[in-house]
Amino acid sequence: RVDGQRLWDALMELARIGATEKGGVKRLALTDLDRQGRDLVVGWGKAAGMTVTVDQIGNVFMRRAGTNDSLPPVMTGSHIDTQPTGGKFDGNYGVLAGLEVVRTLNDHGIRTEAPIEVAFWTNEEGSRFVPVMMGSGVFCGAFTLETAYAAKDTDGKTVGEELERIGYKGDQVPGEHPIGAYFETHIEQGPVLEDADKVIGVVPAVMGLSWYDCTVTGMEAHAGPTPMHLRRDAMQVAARIIPEVVAIANRYPPYGRGTVGMMQVFPNSRNVIPGQVKFSIDLRNVNDELLNTMHEEMTAFVAQVATDSGLDVKLERVSYYPPCPFHPDVVGAVRSATAKLGYSTMDVVSGAGHDAIYAARLAPSGMIFVPCKDGISHNEIEDAQPAHLEAGCNVLLHAMLERARV
Amino acid sequence: RVDGQRLWDALMELARIGATEKGGVKRLALTDLDRQGRDLVVGWGKAAGMTVTVDQIGNVFMRRAGTNDSLPPVMTGSHIDTQPTGGKFDGNYGVLAGLEVVRTLNDHGIRTEAPIEVAFWTNEEGSRFVPVMMGSGVFCGAFTLETAYAAKDTDGKTVGEELERIGYKGDQVPGEHPIGAYFETHIEQGPVLEDADKVIGVVPAVMGLSWYDCTVTGMEAHAGPTPMHLRRDAMQVAARIIPEVVAIANRYPPYGRGTVGMMQVFPNSRNVIPGQVKFSIDLRNVNDELLNTMHEEMTAFVAQVATDSGLDVKLERVSYYPPCPFHPDVVGAVRSATAKLGYSTMDVVSGAGHDAIYAARLAPSGMIFVPCKDGISHNEIEDAQPAHLEAGCNVLLHAMLERARV
Numbered sequence: 001r002v003d004g005q006r007l008w009d010a011l012m013e014l015a016r017i018g019a020t021e022k023g024g025v026k027r028l029a030l031t032d033l034d035r036q037g038r039d040l041v042v043g044w045g046k047a048a049g050m051t052v053t054v055d056q057i058g059n060v061f062m063r064r065a066g067t068n069d070s071l072p073p074v075m076t077g078s079h080i081d082t083q084p085t086g087g088k089f090d091g092n093y094g095v096l097a098g099l100e101v102v103r104t105l106n107d108h109g110i111r112t113e114a115p116i117e118v119a120f121w122t123n124e125e126g127s128r129f130v131p132v133m134m135g136s137g138v139f140c141g142a143f144t145l146e147t148a149y150a151a152k153d154t155d156g157k158t159v160g161e162e163l164e165r166i167g168y169k170g171d172q173v174p175g176e177h178p179i180g181a182y183f184e185t186h187i188e189q190g191p192v193l194e195d196a197d198k199v200i201g202v203v204p205a206v207m208g209l210s211w212y213d214c215t216v217t218g219m220e221a222h223a224g225p226t227p228m229h230l231r232r233d234a235m236q237v238a239a240r241i242i243p244e245v246v247a248i249a250n251r252y253p254p255y256g257r258g259t260v261g262m263m264q265v266f267p268n269s270r271n272v273i274p275g276q277v278k279f280s281i282d283l284r285n286v287n288d289e290l291l292n293t294m295h296e297e298m299t300a301f302v303a304q305v306a307t308d309s310g311l312d313v314k315l316e317r318v319s320y321y322p323p324c325p326f327h328p329d330v331v332g333a334v335r336s337a338t339a340k341l342g343y344s345t346m347d348v349v350s351g352a353g354h355d356a357i358y359a360a361r362l363a364p365s366g367m368i369f370v371p372c373k374d375g376i377s378h379n380e381i382e383d384a385q386p387a388h389l390e391a392g393c394n395v396l397l398h399a400m401l402e403r404a405r406v
Numbered sequence: 407r408v409d410g411q412r413l414w415d416a417l418m419e420l421a422r423i424g425a426t427e428k429g430g431v432k433r434l435a436l437t438d439l440d441r442q443g444r445d446l447v448v449g450w451g452k453a454a455g456m457t458v459t460v461d462q463i464g465n466v467f468m469r470r471a472g473t474n475d476s477l478p479p480v481m482t483g484s485h486i487d488t489q490p491t492g493g494k495f496d497g498n499y500g501v502l503a504g505l506e507v508v509r510t511l512n513d514h515g516i517r518t519e520a521p522i523e524v525a526f527w528t529n530e531e532g533s534r535f536v537p538v539m540m541g542s543g544v545f546c547g548a549f550t551l552e553t554a555y556a557a558k559d560t561d562g563k564t565v566g567e568e569l570e571r572i573g574y575k576g577d578q579v580p581g582e583h584p585i586g587a588y589f590e591t592h593i594e595q596g597p598v599l600e601d602a603d604k605v606i607g608v609v610p611a612v613m614g615l616s617w618y619d620c621t622v623t624g625m626e627a628h629a630g631p632t633p634m635h636l637r638r639d640a641m642q643v644a645a646r647i648i649p650e651v652v653a654i655a656n657r658y659p660p661y662g663r664g665t666v667g668m669m670q671v672f673p674n675s676r677n678v679i680p681g682q683v684k685f686s687i688d689l690r691n692v693n694d695e696l697l698n699t700m701h702e703e704m705t706a707f708v709a710q711v712a713t714d715s716g717l718d719v720k721l722e723r724v725s726y727y728p729p730c731p732f733h734p735d736v737v738g739a740v741r742s743a744t745a746k747l748g749y750s751t752m753d754v755v756s757g758a759g760h761d762a763i764y765a766a767r768l769a770p771s772g773m774i775f776v777p778c779k780d781g782i783s784h785n786e787i788e789d790a791q792p793a794h795l796e797a798g799c800n801v802l803l804h805a806m807l808e809r810a811r812v
């Protein structure tokens with residue numbers, strides 16, 4: 001069993017780097033604070049006897065040797081970058097749970113046959129640099145190192161420059177690092193476990209995601225003198241599309257999701273009929289066929305609204321990844337570890353994307369969820385219970401031991 | 407008849423002060439550019455033999471003496487401040503048409519019994535300082551001088567300071583300035599005249615206006631992991647209200663108007679269910695009873711949506727003025743001048759607010775509209791035809807002469 005207090009203390013110490021007044025953490029990828037966080041975790045890894053390698057996109061691998069070092073490592077990990085208004089647990093928990101597993105093995109002098117590795121991936125959040133899940137995405141070849149290096153923050157600084165500056169541009173070619181199996185522990189970021197009063201979420205799959213920008217272009221005009229029938233009101237046309245995003249999600253339960261999270265109105269003046277409205281659409285499902293049907297219904301609906309309204313309505317897909325079912329062996333290892341330890345459990349499909357979906361392209365992968373308060377994440381009030389974090393870490397320990405063999 | 411070329415030349419010369427690259431004008435109230443514009447117009451007024459007085463809110467009155475100076479003046483005017491992306495005609499036309507009337511009377515040596523006055527009112531646009539129509543509003547007592555002085559721009563500068571700084575804080579107590587009748591020429595700011603191919607709009611009334619801020623408060627949550635039935639999505643609730651704004655306007659034709667022009671979404675992130683959405687509602691009608699019915703239907707609908715959704719929905723009225731029917735004598739003077747001059751004409755209810763609605767609280771008032779290109783105003787591409795501007799000015803001349811008597 002892991003040391004829950006030591007895990008909690010490590011989380012709290014890491015959370016001091018970039019701590020915000022409201023109790024959250026702001027430690028954006030590749031900033032000086034990210035460097036401090038990386039240095040702290042790497043120091044802990046070395047103190048626990050691990051050797052550290054860094055690849056060209058700044059992914060860090062901390063390795064505890066196995067008795068048979070020709071076997072590919074059993075890996076766990078996550079990320080330590082945060083949202084601008086982030087919390088203490090998202091990502092950080094997955095990395096420090098891995099560290100706690102190694103510390104526990106050390107405490108008990110347990111040798112594993114396969115090596116154990118704890119990784120942290122660069123820029124999972126995608127807040128400072130897009131795309132999200134950058135480090136793991138480059139690692140698995142979802143996009144190129146050049147694309148990632150060229151990504152700019154709002155000040156025009158690139159990932160390439162910033163990696164160099166903080167001293168985390170390594171030598172290893174991303175992906176040229178074998179993985180035997182990959183586990184990731186994470187707070188759920190949703191309310192399902194808390195609602196059902198369960199401690200461990202076994203994650204059979206991650207939903208696929210389709211992101212769109214929808215742009216409605218009408219004609220700006222004065223809100224007073226322009227008769228209703230002569231208007232080309234972009235806001236009203238947008239308001240026809242917005243409810244359909246939810247209607248489509250609701251037609252494909254239980255894992256259909258539809259969200260309009262972002263909107264910009266031009267010129268955004270009280271007495272001007274909007275000439276243009278841009279908004280985002282986020283569609284998800286765990287079944288690729290259903291996600292595709294949702295995509296087709298969205299496309300057809302928008303085309304129909306364009307025809308009906310006579311306005312120009314553009315729907316552009318800006319991101320997509322398919323649903324990612326995790327490997328039955330890894331999911332099975334999590335399930336049996338949970339059963340052995342006697343924690344209450346249920347399956348929870350992940351609605352959020354994680355580095356594990358990219359790792360899964362290269363090796364059998366799976367995830368372990370623990371509850372977070374009110375399902376809230378990406379928020380400074382993100383919170384989780386020490387007992388739940390300890391439980392997830394115990395499950396990780398036992399599942400990894402099953403794969404790495406003692 | 408007025409000199410259309412001279413009127414046009416004056417418009418173009420004034421439009422140089424604050425001219426923008428796209429052919430518009432940016433001359434915000436009480437800036438250095440406003441001072442330059444005011445000085446130019448005042449200089450023209452003095453050169454035309456007028457005496458100039460300024461009141462404490464910076465309204466400027468340029469007076470051509472009558473043969474019986476104990477009669478209250480027949481006044482015309484408008485404003486010379488512009489929107490940030492404004493045009494050459496909105497407001498400026500009304501002031502320079504008045505100047506052209508005086509120049510024409512001078513050319514022909516015509517004396518009127520009542521004095522003629524040309525006014526320009528401070529801060530009609532309300533872009534830099536709210537409320538809109540500030541100078542005429544203080545003049546008629548719609549709000550106090552203290553309220554107006556305290557209004558701040560985004561840099562924290564007040565109207566009181568800025569009036570002093572540009573040298574236009576006069577001595578006259580606002581409102582202590584008699585008016586016999588008030589005329590205002592203006593571009594229509596709508597498409598009605600152009601659509602009907604008419605030159606002169608006789609304005610029987612200005613629509614009343616009700617402005618609201620609507621705030622929907624739900625709960626921020628991650629767009630992926632949060633099941634549809636557990637969401638408190640402020641955007642979706644807003645999207646139920648937005649179409650009703652138009653539906654209500656359409657139930658009270660032909661002068662019902664309904665617009666949602668402004669929206670802010672929190673936190674406005676692609677993968678976060680909006681926790682709060684704020685938007686503006688602009689309702690108008692020319693009939694006060696109907697405007698009130700529209701207000702009641704809006705209020706009831708929002709309350710119903712709040713009940714149905716379980717979210718907190720606040721509707722706050724932030725501005726209101728009732729419809730303003732103009733005085734039959736002044737409207738009649740405009741109508742008969744138009745007929746005498748043989749211009750094509752129709753009645754056009756003003757959808758936009760104007761200084762004339764505040765002048766109308768103190769004296770018989772009316773307006774003359776001329777077409778503007780595509781009905782566009784509050785835009786740098788605002789445009790109007792010289793022949794139409796000349797025609798409107800001729801109507802003003804003859805209507806004012808009827809009231810001022812030769």
Ligand SMILES: NC(=O)NCCC(=O)O
Pocket residue numbers: 125132189351352353354630677
């Ligand atoms: N874990 C997480 O928040 N990933 C960001 C991408 C997403 O919206 O799922």
Ligand SMILES: NC(=O)NCCC(=O)O
Pocket residue numbers: 224271531538595757758759760
């Ligand atoms: N004339 C004009 O644009 N006034 C501003 C107030 C309104 O929206 O009507």
